[in-house]
Amino acid sequence: MNNETPATASHPSAQLPTRAKTAIDAVADAYTETLLQLDPGFATELGFPGHETEYRDYSPAGLEALAEATTETLSRLTDLEPADDVDRVTLDAMRERLGLELEIHGTGMNLADLNNLASPAQEIRMIFDLMPTDTADQWAHIAGRLHNIPDALAGYIVSLRAGKDRGLVAAERQIRIVIDQTTKYAEDGGFFDHFVSNASVDGGDLPAQLRQDLVAGSAAARAAYLRLGAFLREELLPVAPSKDAVGREHYALMSRRFLGAVVDLEETYQWGVEELDRVIAEQEAVAHEIKPGASIEEAMKLLDESPELQLQGADALQSWMQQLSDKAVAELAGVHFDIPAIMRTLECKIAPTHEGVIYYTGPSDDFVRPGRMWWSVPEGEDSFTTWKETTTVYHEGVPGHHLQIATATMQRGILNNWRRNAVWVSGHGEGWALYAERLMQELGYLNHPGERLGMLDAQRMRAARVVFDIGVHLELEVPERWGTGTWTPDKGYEFLKRNIAISEGSLDFEFNRYLGWPGQAPSYKIGQRLWEQIRDEVKDREGAAFDLRSFHTRSLNLGSVGLDTLRRALVG
Structure with missing residues (x-):
């Protein structure tokens, strides 16, 4: 692992190109400062000092304060003319992102923000x-x-109660899951107990008063989560809709939020069906390589039973992740991608929770805290297979999320702080990471047929998400290959079971995630589709002058923007 750290005398981006700050940059930076003031947790994510003990205001007043700041920012941009191409992208991106968030705020949807993964209850x-x-x-x-x-949590409860008064309540299924999560957070030996009991400095104990303060804080947190659980059970659950589907109007807004692009939902659904068929056919061909005449399931079983492809225990998983990540960084840097030395440190860690998700957290602004890949292993799971997870390391690390996010963080001299740190579009980010998985095959990094089958397994899961997510939430017709009638959650679960080769615990997590976070899961595969379309459009326009490494650098230096903005920036 590369252990370089930034020089204390200057920011690691000091040697990169710079441009003069503009009036549009000033507005974007001021908005970012406002976000940091309104949301201390956001500052913690970025590694910025100050307000380390605080939370944002989760009440309706806090939501309104953010909306007012957003409205004021858009107003300040109204009469400003871009000074260069960087400004043009900033203006395009801010009008799209901020305008959409105000549109969503106007519906009141954010008063009912509750699901099994990405809501204030977990945040x-x-x-x-x-x-x-x-x-x-x-x-x-x-x-x-x-x-x-x-x-x-009290402010969050006020918002949920206000949403309830407007008839805006999350589905019953999501509320039951969060009740279970809050119970586990609050129980003896739960997250807070475990976290505080392991507190130490250099392996030694903390001062007695600080230890007491931590124990008291843990008790306060546990009691607060018990109150949230009681509120959900006693007030919200009785009025929660049993129907999981959110409908077209809600879904269209969420699709735009996660893609930064407007897509034809029916056309995209049909493309998802066709893409799923194509990936399955490719899987079948690879299965025959592993054993002539073998089905996909038989080939996977053979791989699962291969001792050289197995890992036992979370420690072995973490060590394998780190070694594979370090190898990818070392071999790709300067050959297929531009990866400055400061970006080459990526830590692979086992998460302290057991929620079945794998995720990446970016480096701090000064890179003192490196980018990290986290694996939240479901309880009871202790055996892992490398053939299936190799592509996951590339997705979360390099050339996936780490390369993408750390590149934007490095661009202090070119991009304003909003572009570098404050905007994240799932279709851009997750689409890039899925694009990176397929790209690694093209670059010769998935030579073992098992690793290619693993990559295709991931691609199949993402294609199935498009079909499931749009189909269930819009209640579209089930494709003939997969059943009859219109989609329901029960039909969808069986469909996912046939198309996602993961453990039962992980499958349950994914199923509930799609139902509670509409539009997010399809953004991976749809984002990949749009990334590939944009690359091909640029390639067609540039002809023989097209260079893939240069295209990647140019694209990632823009930061995370909506995919319609990305297309306008690169294609025109």
Whole structure:
């Protein structure tokens, strides 16, 4: 692993090209500063000091304050003319992103923000995963934030109650899941107990008063999560809709949020069906390579039973992830991608939770905290297969999320802070990471047929998500190959079971995630489709002058923007 750290005398981007700041940059930077003030957790994510003990205001007043700041920012942009191409992209991206968020705010949907993965119920707890724990002062920050969880959750309850009064309530299924999560957070030996009991500095104990403060903070956090669970069970659950499908109007807004692009949902659904068929056919061909005449399932079983492709225990998983990641960085840097030295440190870690998700967190702005790949292993799972997970390491690391996010973070001299740090479009980010998986095959990094089958397995899952997510939420017709009538969650579960080769616990997690977070899961495969379309359009326009490495660098230097903005920036 590359252990280089940034020079203390200057930011690591100091030697990169710079441009003069413009009036549009000033508006974007001011908006980012406002976001940091309104959301201290966002500052923690970026590794910025200050407000380490605080949370954002999750109440309707907090949501309104953000909307007012967003409205004011758009107003300030109205009469500004772009000074260069960077400004043109900023203006395009801010009008699209901020305008859409105001549109969503106007519907009141954010008052009913609750699901099994990405809502305040989890966000308030997950921030502790990113807080440093090396010094007594840092543990004091943690203690302070633990003590502030009751107010944060109280504000969240006020918003959920306001949503209920407007007839906006998450589906019953999601509420039941979050009740279960809050119960586990709050139980004896749960997250907060475990976190605080392991607090130490350099392996030694903390000062007695700080230890007491942490224990008291843990107790306050546990009690607050019990109150949230009681509210969900007693007030929200009785009025929650049993129907999971959100309908076309809601779904169209969420699709735009996650893609930064407007797509024809019916055409995209049909493309998803066809793409799923194409990937299955490719899987069948690879299965025959593994054993002539073998089905996909038989080939996977052979791979699962191969001792050289197995890992036992989370420690072995973490070590394997780190070695594979380090190898990819070392071999790709300077050959297929531009990866400055400061970006070559990527830590692979086992997450402290057991929610079945694999995710990436970006480096701090100064790169002192490196980018990290996290694996949240479901309880009871202790055996892993490398053939299936190789492509996941490329997705989360290099050339996937780490290359993408760290590149934007490095562009201090070119991009304003909003472009570098404050905007994340799932279709752009996840689409790139899925594009990176397929690209690694093209670059010769998936030579073992099992690894190619693993990559195709991931591609198949993402194609199935397009079909499931759009089909279930819009209640479209089931394709003949997969059943009859219109989609329901039960039909969808059986469809996913046939198309996603993961454990039962992970499958349940994914199923509930798609139902509770409409539009997000399809953004991976649709985003990949749009990335590939944009690349091909640029290639057609540039002809013999087209260079793939240069295209990747040019694209990633833009930061995360909506895919319609990306197309306009690169194609025109």
